[in-house]
Amino acid sequence: MNNNVEIIKTHLDIVSVVSSYVELKKSGSNHKGLCPFHNEKGASFMVNQNLQIYKCFGCGESGDVISFIQKIEGLDFKSSLKFLSEKYGIKIDLEKDVSENKDKRRLYEINNLALEFFQYILNSHDSGKIAQNYLIKKRNLKPEIIKEFNIGYAPRGWNHLSDFLKKRGFSHDEIISSSLGVSKKNGGVYDKFRGRIIFPYFSLDGKCIGFMGRTIFEEDPKYLNSSETMVFKKGEFLYGLYKSKLELKKNGAILVEGMLDYLKPYQYGLKNLCATSGTALTPKQLELLKRYTDRIYFCFDSDSAGVNAILRGIEISDKYNFEVKILQIPKPYKDLDEYFDSNPVEALNITSSAVEIIDFYLGYLYKKHSLSNASGKNKIISEFKVFYQKISNDVTKNHYLKKLSEDLELDQNVVLNSLQKNIEIPTNYAPKTSENTKETLIGVNFNSKEAFLMSILVKSTIDSSNPIVLELLDESFEDPLLRNLYKKYRSYLINENKGPIDIRQFSNTLEEAESKTLENLALLDIEIDLSSEKKVLEELKNLVSFLNTSYKKRQIKDITTRIKKAEKEKDSNTVKILMEELTQLI
Ligand SMILES: [Zn+2]
Numbered sequence: 001m002n003n004n005v006e007i008i009k010t011h012l013d014i015v016s017v018v019s020s021y022v023e024l025k026k027s028g029s030n031h032k033g034l035c036p037f038h039n040e041k042g043a044s045f046m047v048n049q050n051l052q053i054y055k056c057f058g059c060g061e062s063g064d065v066i067s068f069i070q071k072i073e074g075l076d077f078k079s080s081l082k083f084l085s086e087k088y089g090i091k092i093d094l095e096k097d098v099s100e101n102k103d104k105r106r107l108y109e110i111n112n113l114a115l116e117f118f119q120y121i122l123n124s125h126d127s128g129k130i131a132q133n134y135l136i137k138k139r140n141l142k143p144e145i146i147k148e149f150n151i152g153y154a155p156r157g158w159n160h161l162s163d164f165l166k167k168r169g170f171s172h173d174e175i176i177s178s179s180l181g182v183s184k185k186n187g188g189v190y191d192k193f194r195g196r197i198i199f200p201y202f203s204l205d206g207k208c209i210g211f212m213g214r215t216i217f218e219e220d221p222k223y224l225n226s227s228e229t230m231v232f233k234k235g236e237f238l239y240g241l242y243k244s245k246l247e248l249k250k251n252g253a254i255l256v257e258g259m260l261d262y263l264k265p266y267q268y269g270l271k272n273l274c275a276t277s278g279t280a281l282t283p284k285q286l287e288l289l290k291r292y293t294d295r296i297y298f299c300f301d302s303d304s305a306g307v308n309a310i311l312r313g314i315e316i317s318d319k320y321n322f323e324v325k326i327l328q329i330p331k332p333y334k335d336l337d338e339y340f341d342s343n344p345v346e347a348l349n350i351t352s353s354a355v356e357i358i359d360f361y362l363g364y365l366y367k368k369h370s371l372s373n374a375s376g377k378n379k380i381i382s383e384f385k386v387f388y389q390k391i392s393n394d395v396t397k398n399h400y401l402k403k404l405s406e407d408l409e410l411d412q413n414v415v416l417n418s419l420q421k422n423i424e425i426p427t428n429y430a431p432k433t434s435e436n437t438k439e440t441l442i443g444v445n446f447n448s449k450e451a452f453l454m455s456i457l458v459k460s461t462i463d464s465s466n467p468i469v470l471e472l473l474d475e476s477f478e479d480p481l482l483r484n485l486y487k488k489y490r491s492y493l494i495n496e497n498k499g500p501i502d503i504r505q506f507s508n509t510l511e512e513a514e515s516k517t518l519e520n521l522a523l524l525d526i527e528i529d530l531s532s533e534k535k536v537l538e539e540l541k542n543l544v545s546f547l548n549t550s551y552k553k554r555q556i557k558d559i560t561t562r563i564k565k566a567e568k569e570k571d572s573n574t575v576k577i578l579m580e581e582l583t584q585l586i
Pocket residue numbers: 035036037038045056057058059060061
């Protein structure tokens with residue numbers, strides 16, 4: 001490999017390589033230009049031809065021709081060598097994987113041929129007219145964009161593409177393993193994509209790796225993806241990243257869900273986006289993004305609340321250290337596509353109105369709970385608490401304390417008190433205070449008593465016949481995630497299995513955030529002897545009674561506040577009703 005580095009370096013001049021990405025001007029003994037790695041107006045990016053190195057005095061990026069390609073193309077070391085050798089026709093020896101490489105090469109070849117075919121049908125064949133019409137008239141895409149993104153059309157009929165591929169020397173097996181064809185029962189093959197607009201998928205180095213076909217005849221499914229192949233892994237791919245990666249470096253990544261939400265802003269000049277094409281974000285995709293940026297903008301439709309997306313957002317910012325912001329599409333626009341078509345000037349500035357994730361979450365809580373009564377205010381504060389405790393910056397903390405107090409019309413000291421309050425934990429099952437048990441992943445406070453209770457439950461071997469399960473009230477859980485998890489746990493115990501819980505099976509029945517929480521509960525370091533059934537039951541009993549009592553206390557407090565308010569307003573009827581409620585509680 002060292003030999004390869006030498007070969008590459010002696011054959012290439014850094015100035016000419018960099019010049020294909022950055023406009024360089026001679027400046028003394030250096031070449032100078034606008035840095036491709038950060039957003040700047042003055043040129044602080046220097047390239048030195050003698051030393052064959054570059055450095056940016058704005059952001060500090062520096063290195064040689066290979067690290068430049070690694071950074072700008074988002075490739076690892078070996079792939080950068082390969083990239084340079086292919087781009088500049090330099091022969092190097094990249095050893096092994098010969099047979100795999102051959103299969104991959106055939107895949108790229110067949111994809112390329114299909115790409116040409118789809119584009120030809122769209123642009124030059126009669127049967128493509130309907131698709132042209134759809135893209136340009138109905139979806140308002142410009143011909144330049146259709147061309148730039150190599151959009152094509154797969155005609156109706158069963159064999160157009162497969163016949164074409166066969167004529168060009170591809171075998172039945174190759175057509176099927178490329179996911180362009182589907183095998184027939186009698187041994188033949190038919191086209192996978194029929195009557196669909198074709199959006200090709202490109203790898204980071206610009207190779208065609210797969211396709212997405214959108215029906216224009218309202219057939220099911222609306223969107224059809226290539227199956228995974230040796231060169232296409234759905235969870236490791238982001239649509240448009242290949243085109244937008246440099247923009248991402250400068251301005252952060254706007255994550256959108258569909259092709260048109262990507263293409264339309266791009267067409268109007270907002271280019272720092274990429275699309276997940278309908279799948280949930282995967283860790284691999286985040287690692288990919290991390291190569292280019294530390295900032296992610298989540299873009300939500302104006303009508304979807306997106307609690308799960310928020311949870312996902314928090315998780316991401318925590319795990320991968322992303323700065324996460326939220327873009328809200330103003331009403332009445334349904335998505336980015338529509339927003340750009342109707343008001344492109346305003347839409348181009350969408351990131352300037354990005355909302356901090358905390359503000360977005362507060363806004364969500366205000367919609368979820370009532371701001372006008374004590375119980376609503378209590379719920380808001382208690383759900384916001386976990387967020388608040390995670391903020392490390394004092395100014396930010398103070399900002400939100402003030403905001404929350406004003407919004408809820410409460411005294412700042414009272415709010416601060418509630419925000420800082422932790423339910424104390426008896427020492428005998430307090431966790432070891434190591435860093436990882438302190439972690440409050442996905443908003444759940446794992447230091448709380450309810451978390452301990454759940455932790456014991458999921459680890460213990462109690463079954464549905466245990467009275468504990470019936471005694472514990474759902475409402476005793478303050479944390480909505482834990483409450484839901486407990487509900488599912490109980491109904492799982494009662495309905496699904498007679499004996500103790502099978503945690504893996506149970507986990508399979510849960511949503512992502514819940515099974516994450518379950519994992520954390522299972523990992524929680526609690527100092528209690530789980531092998532002693534007597535001890536476990538004793539602890540559980542104490543916890544259940546504590547949580548149930550706390551819930552009752554909260555209720556009493558809430559009703560008392562409401563009574564006081566009603567008395568103030570001389571609303572004797574309400575006072576009477578509330579008093580009855582209160583006596584029932586006490
Ligand atoms: Zn820079």
